[in-house]
Amino acid sequence: DTAVSQTPKxxxxxxxxxxxxxxxxxxxxxxxxxxxxxxxxFLKIMFSYNNKELIINETVPNRFSPKSxxxxxxxxxxxxxxxxxxxxxxxxxxxxxxxxxxxGSGTRLTVV
Amino acid sequence: GQQLxxxxxxxxIQEGEDVSMNCTSSSIFNTWLWYKQDPGEGPVLLIAxxxxxxxxxxxxxxxxxxxxxxxxxxxxxxxxxxxVGIYFCAALNYGGSQGNLIFGKGTKxxxxx
Numbered sequence: 450d451t452a453v454s455q456t457p458k459x460x461x462x463x464x465x466x467x468x469x470x471x472x473x474x475x476x477x478x479x480x481x482x483x484x485x486x487x488x489x490x491f492l493k494i495m496f497s498y499n500n501k502e503l504i505i506n507e508t509v510p511n512r513f514s515p516k517s518x519x520x521x522x523x524x525x526x527x528x529x530x531x532x533x534x535x536x537x538x539x540x541x542x543x544x545x546x547x548x549x550x551x552x553g554s555g556t557r558l559t560v561v
Numbered sequence: 562g563q564q565l566x567x568x569x570x571x572x573x574i575q576e577g578e579d580v581s582m583n584c585t586s587s588s589i590f591n592t593w594l595w596y597k598q599d600p601g602e603g604p605v606l607l608i609a610x611x612x613x614x615x616x617x618x619x620x621x622x623x624x625x626x627x628x629x630x631x632x633x634x635x636x637x638x639x640x641x642x643x644x645v646g647i648y649f650c651a652a653l654n655y656g657g658s659q660g661n662l663i664f665g666k667g668t669k670x671x672x673x674x
Contacts, residue, residue, distance in 0.1 A: 492649065550662055
């Protein structure tokens with residue numbers, strides 16, 4: 450009954466590959482997010498998405514693309530992986546009109 | 562862009578001691594939040610502050626929203642070993658459409674039994 454679940458927990462892949470990270474929330478929240486946490490633990494917003502609007506952080510390379518099949522899912526697809534993409538990626542969600550993001554437990558991506 | 566300056570970067574304290582950490586910015590925000598992250602997990606919300614000057618407690622945790630709306634602090638009283646983790650301040654300006662949360666760089670807390 451995990452509120453925000455991400456899969457996989459760990460992902461090791463070679464440079465140049467394409468990979469996806471899945472996120473599902475069962476909270477009925479309207480907005481979902483992807484954050485990147487670097488090796489220094491700095492959390493930075495990548496995307497926010499509700500069923501009407503996708504907001505992209507301008508610093509995110511276009512190799513990263515969020516895909517939302519429905520309101521409860523926001524997957525992250527990454528093309529042509531690079532060494533610098535290695536990080537922990539967190540999915541989060543929040544309800545409309547109420548603050549307090551709920552985070553998933555993260556996906557540790559290692560590009561070799 | 563907007564930035565939160567969180568200090569200290571790390572703390573190493575004895576069990577039972579009180580802890581204080583703070584976050585400042587050159588920008589004004591209408592919401593401040595404090596999160597804790599345990600190893601291998603995502604951040605978990607501890608306290609949310611919505612009004613300048615607001616002082617809110619959650620058990621041994623107390624946080625305040627600065628009157629200038631540019632800062633916030635978090636205090637932990639009588640620390641225990643399970644307080645170990647990374648504490649993040651976060652802030653946003655909420656109004657109209659949902660704003661995005663920005664985070665400080667975290668304070669790593671270590672507690673010696």
